[in-house]
Amino acid sequence: MAEQGEQTHHAHPAGPPHRALPAAPSAPGGGATGAAAPGERTTPLPGERPDSAVIRDALGVGVAVGLSGFAFGVTAAGAGLTLWQTCAMSLLVFTGASQFALVGALAAGGNPFTAAAGAFFLGVRNAFYGLRLSAVLGYRGAVRPLAAHWVIDETAAVTLAQSGRRGARLGFTVTGAALYVLWNLTTLGGALGAGALGDTDAWGLDAAGPAVFLALLAPMLRTAVERCTAGLAVLLLLVALPLLPPGVPVLLAALAAPAVLAVQGRRRPAPAPARAGGHDTTGEDRA
Amino acid sequence: MTVWLAIGITAAGCYLVKLLGLSAPAGILERPLAKRLAALLPVALLAALTAQQTFSDGRHLLLDAKAAGVAAAIVALLLRAPFLLVVAAAVAVTAGVRALGG
Numbered sequence: 001m002a003e004q005g006e007q008t009h010h011a012h013p014a015g016p017p018h019r020a021l022p023a024a025p026s027a028p029g030g031g032a033t034g035a036a037a038p039g040e041r042t043t044p045l046p047g048e049r050p051d052s053a054v055i056r057d058a059l060g061v062g063v064a065v066g067l068s069g070f071a072f073g074v075t076a077a078g079a080g081l082t083l084w085q086t087c088a089m090s091l092l093v094f095t096g097a098s099q100f101a102l103v104g105a106l107a108a109g110g111n112p113f114t115a116a117a118g119a120f121f122l123g124v125r126n127a128f129y130g131l132r133l134s135a136v137l138g139y140r141g142a143v144r145p146l147a148a149h150w151v152i153d154e155t156a157a158v159t160l161a162q163s164g165r166r167g168a169r170l171g172f173t174v175t176g177a178a179l180y181v182l183w184n185l186t187t188l189g190g191a192l193g194a195g196a197l198g199d200t201d202a203w204g205l206d207a208a209g210p211a212v213f214l215a216l217l218a219p220m221l222r223t224a225v226e227r228c229t230a231g232l233a234v235l236l237l238l239v240a241l242p243l244l245p246p247g248v249p250v251l252l253a254a255l256a257a258p259a260v261l262a263v264q265g266r267r268r269p270a271p272a273p274a275r276a277g278g279h280d281t282t283g284e285d286r287a
Numbered sequence: 288m289t290v291w292l293a294i295g296i297t298a299a300g301c302y303l304v305k306l307l308g309l310s311a312p313a314g315i316l317e318r319p320l321a322k323r324l325a326a327l328l329p330v331a332l333l334a335a336l337t338a339q340q341t342f343s344d345g346r347h348l349l350l351d352a353k354a355a356g357v358a359a360a361i362v363a364l365l366l367r368a369p370f371l372l373v374v375a376a377a378v379a380v381t382a383g384v385r386a387l388g389g
Binding site: 064068081085088092094095097098100101102104105108109112115118119121122124126127128129131133134139144149152201203204206207213220221225226229231232233234236237238241242253254255260261 | 289290291292293294296297298300301302304305306307308309310311317320322323324325326327328329330331332333334335336337338339340341342343344346347348352353356357360361364369370371373374376377378379380381382383384385386
């Protein structure tokens, strides 16, 4: 905060997609920019990573996150949703944080509109992934509406880590397919399993929801701006919770984001050089 | 019925924003302020949701075993544990504390 001078302190807009799991692009095939080993029978152009490395990354992420669908299935069932409702959410909503948020809001007895609003606002970030992905993937025509359903944190993370359209499409497709299949199967498993478990609270499963949120949040807290926003949001929520009807406090707490941006904008009126291309100067995390 | 209504609205809304992003001409959402707000909104929402689900039943503030579970998740995150381990730690500690009568 005290440091002035650094431009676009916050220049990772829709962001180097924060993945919750450390499995992804850091994976062994790594050095993402590295030249593909010559002499291996890889079809990609020079400078692109071999297909096998892309697929390995993609499957790693898909499996790790897909499994947390189990936690979602259990949580949803524990919150009183039917099997059909639980599975319909994973099939049709297919963006984890929104699903957990909706279940939490419904369990708390919020009305369907405020509940959906909270879940929807969490999903808005996917539009910004989509923007960045559309340039990389270059899908047209009928493929695009199909691909859109798979535009989420993890597919964006894997896709944007690839160089070249071929690798990007492969990463997107494999991650998307692995995630979609596993997320839905494990949701079903979790929902069925919850019935067998009986009182899910006794198993501590009501702690899965907040833990998932926290794990999604942690990698986003890179600079003072994010930390202030998170702190303010928590404060607003705790104050509003006893006073306002269910579902509303979360929406109120979301105002922490524009509030912090407004304060920050006032402190640094110069809106930073037109560099804004989302380049990540390192070393700024120690704000 | 209200549950289905909420699911329908959420599914439609979430799909449409994904499609919007993928189809919008580059530049439309590229304004720096919009991008920064979009990056910061999930931070506020996720923080609020974490707090709400940890410290309340949705209507009232309360402090129970879940707080211990979430504390365990924080420790796991600080130790850079993988996603599933973070969730597992929260669940296991919460269950443990409840079993001990917490």
